[in-house]
Amino acid sequence: MELAELTALLTPEGLRLVDDLGAIDGTDDVAATVSRLRAAGLSPDLVAAAVGQARLRSRARAKFGAFADRMLFTRAGLEQATRLEVGARHAGRFRDAGVARVADLGCGIGGDALAFAGIGLDVVAVDADEVTAALAAYNLAPFGEQAQVRHARAEEVDLAGVDAVWLDPARRTAGHTETTRVGAGDWSPPLDWVWDLAARVPAGVKLGPAFDRTLIPEDAEAQWISVDGSTVELVVWTGKLARPGIRRSALVIRGGSAAELTAAGDADDAPVRELGAYLHEPEGAVIRARLIGEVARSLDAGMIDAKIAYLTSDAPAAGSSDGTASPFVQSFRVREQLPNDPKALGKALRERGIGTLEIKKRGVDVDPASLRTKLKLRGPEQATLFVTRVGDRRVTLLADRV
Known part of the structure; x- marks a missing residue:
């Protein structure tokens, strides 16, 4: 926002206009609103500022909820x-x-x-x-x-x-x-x-x-x-x-x-162990804080690889006394290991009727969007695919969210 737009916006007319516009989400809505306001004789600075604010308010609701509807923003802000x-x-x-x-x-x-x-x-x-x-x-x-x-x-x-x-x-x-x-x-x-x-x-x-x-x-x-x-x-x-x-x-x-x-400090990582029935993905804050080992020990889990931030265990990730799931990981039940080759992998997924696939990768050079296109998925089922590394081996695991 330039100073001229701000000056036009911070007037009774400008603020009323922003409130009256309500939510503007798509590019088509923006273009149509700009054309309508310019045709009504409003200045370019006022139109640009008001439409920009209406769109930013729509986006801001994810951060500020209802408060966004009475706030003003810059894109960077x-x-x-x-x-x-x-x-x-x-x-x-x-x-x-x-x-x-x-x-x-x-x-x-x-x-x-x-x-x-x-x-x-x-x-x-x-x-x-x-x-x-x-x-x-x-x-x-x-x-x-x-x-x-x-x-x-x-x-x-x-x-x-x-x-x-x-x-x-x-x-x-x-x-x-x-x-x-x-x-x-x-x-x-x-x-x-x-x-x-x-x-x-x-x-x-x-x-x-x-x-x-x-x-x-x-x-x-x-x-x-x-x-x-x-x-x-x-x-x-x-x-x-x-x-x-x-x-x-x-x-x-x-x-x-x-x-x-x-x-009190960074936690020692848990030992590497064989892949169990469950795979656990630690929350990003846990990984950044280097507290993966603390979470692993609380779940009786181990690392799938010393350099890969996935945990594995034989039991679900109960993280509290009432048996509910740990808040510090997202947990998955491992179905099976599938081929790494995209053509063979796509065939295996289609045979299982999987048309909706969440793809997660760590420690390997894979573009999930490109891989998804190659798989040519179809079917009513859904699942999660992990493409990762264990030691010097690439592994592809089919799993379901717990």
């Missing part, structure tokens, strides 16, 4: 924003640590600040980009003086009276229009500055889940988070926001329920 259910958990950690006033340094569109203010914390939300800061101010306006928004660089903010900070560095390289990842030496604010601040002030530092682990301070808590099967972020907690004795954490949220695995 929405992509980078923390999901509301995750932000609420972060906010709860600040509150439980006795924090009353938090500075959100690099607030983006204000998603995290919204969660902080929503549970009663005072927030100073800061963003270096003028358009993004203006949208954050709009999104946080219902909280009045409780949530103050400033257009400034994180390094320039006076933190007097602030109990803790929240930082989201290196998420954007060119303001509100780009989301390209940056190199190790191009963090904004600089990573050295971030860690120095986090050593002096209790902090939560939001990073990508693939962040270089060697750069995590030794005395911090590193928490990887998965939501509905996707590993969404790493948060490094310092000071009183870091829990005593915990240096590694995997928080898994699925279907609104949450479970967490914690440890």
